[in-house]
Amino acid sequence: MVAGAWICLLAPLVGALLVTAGANALPRRGAAYLVTLSVLVAFGGALTSFVALLGRDADDREHVSTAWTWITGGSYRSGLEVLIDPLSVMMMLIVSGVGFLIVAYSIGYMDGDREERRYFAYMGLFVFSMLLLVQGGNLILLLAGWGMVGLSSYLLIGFWHERPRSIAAAKKAFVMNAVGDATMALALFLVIQRTGTLAFGALGDVQGSWAVNLVALGLLGGAVAKSAQLPLQTWLPDAMEGPTPVSALIHAATMVTAGVYLIVRTHVIFEAAPKVQDLAAGLGAATLLVAGLIALVQVDVKRVIAYSTMSQIGYMFLAVGVGEYANGMFHLMTHAFFKALLFMAAGIVIHALAAEQDIRKMGGLKQLMPRVYWAFLIGALALVGIPPFAGFFSKDPIIASALARSDGYGYVLWVIALVGAFLTGVYTFRMLFLVFLGEPSAFVREHFHALKRDVVGVSMGATVAVLALLSVIGGWLQFSPFWEPVDTWLETVAEPLVNPSGWQEAISSILAVALGLAGIGVAWVLYGAKRRAVPRSAFWQRTLEHKFYFDELYDAAFYRPAVWMARALGRFVEQPLIAGSAREVGDETRDLGGVLARLQTGLLRTYALAIASALAVLAVVFVVVK
Amino acid sequence: MIALLGPEIAWYLGVSAFLFAVGALGVLLRRNPLIVLLSLEIMLNGANLALIAFSRHHGRGDGQIFALAVMAVAASEVVVGLGLVVAMNRKRITLDVDRMNVLRG
Numbered sequence: 001m002v003a004g005a006w007i008c009l010l011a012p013l014v015g016a017l018l019v020t021a022g023a024n025a026l027p028r029r030g031a032a033y034l035v036t037l038s039v040l041v042a043f044g045g046a047l048t049s050f051v052a053l054l055g056r057d058a059d060d061r062e063h064v065s066t067a068w069t070w071i072t073g074g075s076y077r078s079g080l081e082v083l084i085d086p087l088s089v090m091m092m093l094i095v096s097g098v099g100f101l102i103v104a105y106s107i108g109y110m111d112g113d114r115e116e117r118r119y120f121a122y123m124g125l126f127v128f129s130m131l132l133l134v135q136g137g138n139l140i141l142l143l144a145g146w147g148m149v150g151l152s153s154y155l156l157i158g159f160w161h162e163r164p165r166s167i168a169a170a171k172k173a174f175v176m177n178a179v180g181d182a183t184m185a186l187a188l189f190l191v192i193q194r195t196g197t198l199a200f201g202a203l204g205d206v207q208g209s210w211a212v213n214l215v216a217l218g219l220l221g222g223a224v225a226k227s228a229q230l231p232l233q234t235w236l237p238d239a240m241e242g243p244t245p246v247s248a249l250i251h252a253a254t255m256v257t258a259g260v261y262l263i264v265r266t267h268v269i270f271e272a273a274p275k276v277q278d279l280a281a282g283l284g285a286a287t288l289l290v291a292g293l294i295a296l297v298q299v300d301v302k303r304v305i306a307y308s309t310m311s312q313i314g315y316m317f318l319a320v321g322v323g324e325y326a327n328g329m330f331h332l333m334t335h336a337f338f339k340a341l342l343f344m345a346a347g348i349v350i351h352a353l354a355a356e357q358d359i360r361k362m363g364g365l366k367q368l369m370p371r372v373y374w375a376f377l378i379g380a381l382a383l384v385g386i387p388p389f390a391g392f393f394s395k396d397p398i399i400a401s402a403l404a405r406s407d408g409y410g411y412v413l414w415v416i417a418l419v420g421a422f423l424t425g426v427y428t429f430r431m432l433f434l435v436f437l438g439e440p441s442a443f444v445r446e447h448f449h450a451l452k453r454d455v456v457g458v459s460m461g462a463t464v465a466v467l468a469l470l471s472v473i474g475g476w477l478q479f480s481p482f483w484e485p486v487d488t489w490l491e492t493v494a495e496p497l498v499n500p501s502g503w504q505e506a507i508s509s510i511l512a513v514a515l516g517l518a519g520i521g522v523a524w525v526l527y528g529a530k531r532r533a534v535p536r537s538a539f540w541q542r543t544l545e546h547k548f549y550f551d552e553l554y555d556a557a558f559y560r561p562a563v564w565m566a567r568a569l570g571r572f573v574e575q576p577l578i579a580g581s582a583r584e585v586g587d588e589t590r591d592l593g594g595v596l597a598r599l600q601t602g603l604l605r606t607y608a609l610a611i612a613s614a615l616a617v618l619a620v621v622f623v624v625v626k
Numbered sequence: 627m628i629a630l631l632g633p634e635i636a637w638y639l640g641v642s643a644f645l646f647a648v649g650a651l652g653v654l655l656r657r658n659p660l661i662v663l664l665s666l667e668i669m670l671n672g673a674n675l676a677l678i679a680f681s682r683h684h685g686r687g688d689g690q691i692f693a694l695a696v697m698a699v700a701a702s703e704v705v706v707g708l709g710l711v712v713a714m715n716r717k718r719i720t721l722d723v724d725r726m727n728v729l730r731g
Contacts, residue, residue, distance in 0.1 A: 602730030
């Protein structure tokens with residue numbers, strides 16, 4: 001069990017290091033296979049840990065393995081330790097399992113890229129960082145993984161470093177995440193100050209309502225930034241500048257799910273600060289609505305999927321915000337399946353159309369690539385939550401759990417979640433209809449080239465097929481309230497706060513499915529039959545296309561003042577004071593040096609005379625003083 | 627006993643000072659590096675004479691040992707100095723200390 005966990009953690013790191021060390025000596029495909037294999041080994045390690053945990057009693061499933069003491073300072077002590085409990089094992093399985101499929105898919109997608117090896121080394125690092133985040137046995141290791149995930153995402157979003165837009169997107173993601181890292185670090189400082197340790201158990205010992213609320217708020221800030229929730233969401237759509245498998249990895253297996261994991265892992269402090277937990281649920285609800293609306297007008301296929309991720313993570317935040325932790329984690333898992341599926345199917349489309357991502361130029365692809373169409377359809381149905389696909393089993397209990405709060409706030413959340421279900425149907429099938437139905441457009445006829453049956457085609461086709469299968473059957477793992485193995489599995493880690501009754505589940509499911517189908521119907525009327533890419537209402541179109549002006553707001557609120565202040569400081573402080581004084585000191589030194597240099601005549605006899613006369617003077621002085 | 631062994635120490639010191647002054651004037655006034663080196667040797671010898679005179683005056687040996695050390699240093703210095711002068715001559719550099727002023731600041 002312990003060995004499996006360590007293997008799971010270290011295998012991707014070893015793979016990344018080997019590719020780095022091998023450098024040009026390694027064949028291009030070799031690097032790809034090496035990293036894929038290392039992530040597969042990690043999945044094997046996770047599986048052995050899982051099986052070992054299954055064999056134990058429910059109360060005996062938490063185990064900490066310490067390699068050595070990592071940091072000591074005064075009475076503070078943190079070990080390099082991994083935590084093996086039902087929650088971390090579940091995350092390990094998702095991260096390494098879905099991560100493996102995505103890396104395997106990259107073998108085909110990145111084939112022939114000039115810097116394939118660098119790409120695969122980064123992918124290994126990314127998976128390792130996320131595993132460190134979910135396996136870390138204390139808060140400081142969690143924060144270390146947290147920061148490394150930010151670093152890896154920066155490296156991968158900006159992978160095509162010759163494109164200025166990629167670099168800008170990478171920087172944006174890094175800065176936005178750094179805001180969250182900072183609030184999280186501040187929260188951890190407060191925990192150290194109050195309890196003297198950063199073990200997970202210490203969170204329960206934080207005393208005083210101010211401290212508890214601040215710690216919870218700081219952690220929520222980190223979760224919001226990493227999971228791209230309001231108000232720190234603007235980096236996620238821009239992150240689509242990276243290669244498509246990277247988007248799939250960020251959205252499905254690593255990175256954005258970290259926030260949900262963090263809240264479940266630290267739920268003790270959130271339960272002690274109920275207002276902050278309500279805030280998390282509210283932010284999730286707001287995000288799912290806003291992201292669903294923005295997705296309606298996006299024309300880049302990857303951006304539509306990106307906004308759907310924000311929306312789905314919003315559902316997860318809603319779930320953990322009302323205290324339905326197991327369902328949040330379950331939705332995280334099914335979402336990993338169908339979101340990776342959607343991204344990778346879209347990746348095949350982009351690959352086949354010479355890197356074109358604009359859905360207005362697509363159309364009629366169903367005739368040209370029917371199997372990709374079916375895979376995409378499965379992913380879309382799972383996303384909308386139509387039974388029997390995965391999303392239905394995980395999303396509807398979340399909506400029901402909002403209802404189960406049985407207070408005004410809960411009802412508001414419930415209505416928003418249902419509206420979100422309707423929007424999901426509209427934007428998902430708008431994209432599906434525009435891309436796959438109708439007649440092939442002129443652009444498609446000109447640029448389309450099908451996948452061949454070589455390594456490239458097989459690696460991309462087979463992984464998508466596996467994910468399609470998982471998106472169909474993955475949801476059957478839990479069908480509340482009839483059988484609930486995920487709830488039971490996570491019960492020892494996080495006890496749910498609400499328990500929806502049968503009729504609440506039933507009414508939420510019926511309404512959500514009906515609204516989802518209605519959304520699909522609206523999408524059919526607007527986009528399937530008429531094929532009009534964007535709505536005609538000018539005000540809404542403008543507002544939504546500017547993503548509710550969040551970018552403009554941050555630009556005006558932070559970027560411009562910072563630039564203005566920097567200019568002012570440069571003009572009134574640096575130029576006259578700092579640069580001026582430096583120049584003055586330099587000039588004076590040079591002048592003084594010029595004077596002294598004149599003493600160096602280069603004439604031997606002057607030096608000798610100087611020495612002799614000095615001696616004579618000294619002799620006289622000694623005689624006189626004596 | 628001192629009287630039997632020779633004149634008073636003041637005489638020795640007088641000769642020593644004279645030698646030193648002659649050497650110093652040579653260093654200051656002559657422009658040929660060869661002569662400058664010679665003058666330096668004379669200065670050293672003046673100093674040696676003073677050392678030995680005091681050694682005798684106090685009846686102790688350390689001054690003489692010091693004089694021997696000075697002679698060793700002087701011999702080494704002459705080797706280097708003459709070597710430099712010969713090298714300069716072979717490079718057809720005018721042997722005039724006033725014209726060797728490359729190090730002027």
